[in-house]
Amino acid sequence: MRAGPNYRYEDVAQFITTLVDNGTLVVGARAPSLRAVCRQRRISLSTALQAYRLLEDRGVLEARPQSGYYVARGRTSALRTPAISQPPAEPTTVAISGLLLKLMEYAGDPALVPLGCAIPSAELLAAGRLDRLLARAARVKGLRCNTYTEPRGDAGLRREIARRATQWGQAVSPQDIAITCGCTEALSLALTSVTKPGDTIAIESPTYFGVLHTIEALNLKVFELPTEAATGIDLAALAQALKMRRITACLFASSFNNPLGCTMPDEKKHAVLEVLARHEVPLIEDDTYGDIYFGKERPTPFMALDRRGSTIYCSSFSKTVAPGYRIGWIATGRHMQQVLERKHALTLCGPALPQAALADFLASGGYDAHLRRIRRAFQQNIAQMTRAIEKAFPEGTKVTRPAGGFVVWLELPRPLDSRVLLAQALEKGICFAPGDVFSASDRYRNCLRLSCAHPWTARIERGVATLGALARSQTRP
């Protein structure tokens, strides 16, 4: 297929590639039809077809039957992806809380370019239909709902969650689901149900700072596992740790781990479950990002693969439709009684009307269409972000290629210090998450996470450019 540039079809392929490279055509966008290309470039249909097949071979376009050609991914980025992480081989006490409340405050500050917290923007989510259902529930169900929910939370909502889970082969009874205040409460309930203070939890590294903060608040220790940006934890390292140490539980993101975006392939998930079963160690699964996949199929959660029933599944609606509603859930058969006891003791139950409204929203259909729309939006944002990073950041910067979610992780050439960079960025009105808060062992100082959770604008483009310039001036010899 190698061909000189003077072949017509190669010219056409180059033209389409340029459109993708400069952002005119974003990931998932429909490419010009063959007929349109023939007309515009004054070529024959067979030449156009030859060009598009070349682009398919190169992975720039993909054909969809009866639909046409679509941009398969951004151009092959010149940036490398980060290598597998190398955390310490010892359990670590967690103490990262200092900066986190600040990051939350920055996230609420409209004056800052929002590259910090992984909170999808309300404009992008466009959850007006859910709000209208809440308004209706408040009018129609206000009297009925002005009381505490049953301990597990709204029964209708739990039914809808159970019904959706069957789509990806997860058989869970509404009785085995409890509604929580976001995934944060789900994870804290899961952790306290299977651990006591001082215990050690094995986690991915880097891992979401909110999880580290929960672990810190519960006085647990972490054992950070080497983690690869595409396929997740190092299985051998996990097996070794379980053999050599007292690991009380594992806490892994099943899909599109925040911040790396990694997802373990199914075989690896099976292998993880097997080694955990051998050591009788429970798995806490954080599947917050599972619905935001860019590929053809939703990754399968551990819980759907676990025949032993030792997985405690945690997720939420905060990343897909309603961060403002604070509704998450926890699914577990074996540990439900402990979970309910602790929930009753610490928060009693969540508010009734938002749960009723979300149940109505799920029951009325349209959530899948909503998910398709936001997946496309996040995928396009990541493509734009990757392009902007490549333009602006210093040579040698590595960046992840997540297949879902809406964050990217950057590894910058040393001696970059992302805390220093953050201070400089805040002065320029830009916020991001510095790398070290994703580790309990003060790693990743030269890394940072950028959120792609807002619609792409010139302001964000400029923000990334400024951030890259600041990074360049820090890393320049």
Place this chain on the structure above:
Amino acid sequence: MRAGPNYRYEDVAQFITTLVDNGTLVVGARAPSLRAVCRQRRISLSTALQAYRLLEDRGVLEARPQSGYYVARGRTSALRTPAISQPPAEPTTVAISGLLLKLMEYAGDPALVPLGCAIPSAELLAAGRLDRLLARAARVKGLRCNTYTEPRGDAGLRREIARRATQWGQAVSPQDIAITCGCTEALSLALTSVTKPGDTIAIESPTYFGVLHTIEALNLKVFELPTEAATGIDLAALAQALKMRRITACLFASSFNNPLGCTMPDEKKHAVLEVLARHEVPLIEDDTYGDIYFGKERPTPFMALDRRGSTIYCSSFSKTVAPGYRIGWIATGRHMQQVLERKHALTLCGPALPQAALADFLASGGYDAHLRRIRRAFQQNIAQMTRAIEKAFPEGTKVTRPAGGFVVWLELPRPLDSRVLLAQALEKGICFAPGDVFSASDRYRNCLRLSCAHPWTARIERGVATLGALARSQTRP
């Protein structure tokens, strides 16, 4: 004022007293006007006035300027009030969780006569205006509110809470307030901010089982103080405990303690604060019921009296307007950073729209009128309940006379076992809270708490009668 029964005004006074005794006139109800009494009883205005003054002297009626005469309280009940409690003089590990989830489930079961959980009925609260404001907020503010709130919660709501607190002399900045998931989360954040597992907390005895459950979940011990049904804890016992033991914090209800209904007089509150200051022990104040007072003035919270700033104040809107909204708050200057850190780690933040709606509700006025209405309703319910108890329960039953809130506490003659009574009552479709769950030391087996949180109906009247009959058959020799 002593007069023979053949005086006309005494006849009239007896007639009105009968109306109060048989429940025709309930506490807070308006008595027939003087003119109406003259007409009905064919007496002169001066005789009517003499009768009503006698009833005032006897505390049956009270005159309200420019308004007329009102029933001051139920008739002097024949039942005695419980004596001061006698808990053990040793710290106790808490383990009461078994029954509590069941009690919550009973509370949600419409088939049961609802004398169990202290959850005000939605009919009685009639919070439709709040629901309409939620509907409006969902329509108007949905986009703005579909994100995480700032760490402390909705700023408008915190301003309104601070503004209301000034009414009873509590000067608190909105910056020193954080919104929580009901008073339960407020108390659990307060406890974890000043204690670590294994520490001992001094509490009232009996005390609300939810508080005991929170303490149990946090692996704390309790030191239960002797507590009197009108004026609260035994100050000398507190002073002694602080002197002799390592008490890390105290947790007291400032007003209308659940279940006793006791309120410490201001001088006692001052004395408590003084002895706590001497030992540098912080006070966690649970003021959930403070707004539901039947007297002329709201009791002053500890926080308003504490010049040292060592009180952590917790309250909620669950008892006064919206159990279904799950909105409480915690007020503290000194411990705010720890509170926010822990809240971030365990639940992140609460949902935004219910907070915005409640802020609108408070700002728009009318909450005070709402409170006046429900205070009257709860006071009447308690009067009806007391009367029904006296009719039905065995001789020797003692009952509290709360000056606020909506629960009464019964001490029955031994060998009554309230767990056995509960099992029998559930079979008859009646729910209540057995006495032992209000103690960490398996006390109060012969006690029970009845909730007066639902509008008084023949069904509830029958329920109390049945319960009394069951108790009688258990205590009969």
